[in-house]
Amino acid sequence: MADPNLAPEIRAKMQEIFKPDDRHSWDLLWKENITPWDAGDAQPSLIELIEESGLDFARKGRALVPGCGTGYDAVYLASALGLQTIGMDISESAVEAANRYRDSSGVQGADRAIFQKADFFTYKVPDEERFDLIMDHTFFCAIHPSLRPEWGQRMSELIKPGGYLITICFPMIPKVETGPPYYLRPEHYDEVLKETFEKVYDKVPTKSSENHKDKERMLVWKKK
Numbered sequence: 001m002a003d004p005n006l007a008p009e010i011r012a013k014m015q016e017i018f019k020p021d022d023r024h025s026w027d028l029l030w031k032e033n034i035t036p037w038d039a040g041d042a043q044p045s046l047i048e049l050i051e052e053s054g055l056d057f058a059r060k061g062r063a064l065v066p067g068c069g070t071g072y073d074a075v076y077l078a079s080a081l082g083l084q085t086i087g088m089d090i091s092e093s094a095v096e097a098a099n100r101y102r103d104s105s106g107v108q109g110a111d112r113a114i115f116q117k118a119d120f121f122t123y124k125v126p127d128e129e130r131f132d133l134i135m136d137h138t139f140f141c142a143i144h145p146s147l148r149p150e151w152g153q154r155m156s157e158l159i160k161p162g163g164y165l166i167t168i169c170f171p172m173i174p175k176v177e178t179g180p181p182y183y184l185r186p187e188h189y190d191e192v193l194k195e196t197f198e199k200v201y202d203k204v205p206t207k208s209s210e211n212h213k214d215k216e217r218m219l220v221w222k223k224k
């Protein structure tokens, strides 16, 4: 989320509209323009990782950004790595916003990003279409914690052996029982990824957006 310290009136409005047991209520938030997570640009910590980590991310192939929202990070990955990048969101309104952003962004290579309405938890691809890279920013924290094992299972099915999973661990706020965003820590990813992924990168970014400062960690996983 762009701002984990939501103003009380925004949090109240979100809780009135959003029902954790109805995934489709995300679209109602989008339709009401209640999108406090929207950062307006790709994450500086993601750009730092791609440009400075030295990890051998694929430069051809396919990437996926589940829960992509307006698609800033998906367009960035399509442009920076040259990957055919699918931005996926369960909300039709988010997909429309992402298409508008891509078409007006002026980012070179933005046309390699395409946006699809789909539910990550039922999304399937044949083995030969598994992804070289998946990136999660504010999707893991948006789903109910009871869904995290299923999230890990889906990641393991969707990424090809040797492919990477980038997770921006955010927001690392004090423990809360309610969400979204739900409370998270790096070990919450370990718990659901350690069987099928090797953790190859774990750093506090030096470049973070204003709202992410001191609340994020960059974790990268390689599929076994």
Ligand SMILES: C[S@@+](CC[C@H](N)C(=O)[O-])C[C@H]1O[C@@H](n2cnc3c(N)ncnc32)[C@H](O)[C@@H]1O
Residues within 6 Å of the ligand: 001, 023, 026, 027, 037, 038, 039, 066, 067, 068, 069, 070, 071, 088, 089, 090, 091, 094, 118, 119, 120, 121, 137, 138, 139, 142
């Ligand atoms: C907190 S927002 C983050 C959006 C984007 N990553 C960003 O940082 O701007 C979470 C997004 O996940 C989408 N979403 C929620 N459940 C989903 C699901 N099961 N499959 C795909 N997208 C989902 C919501 O519609 C919403 O756009």
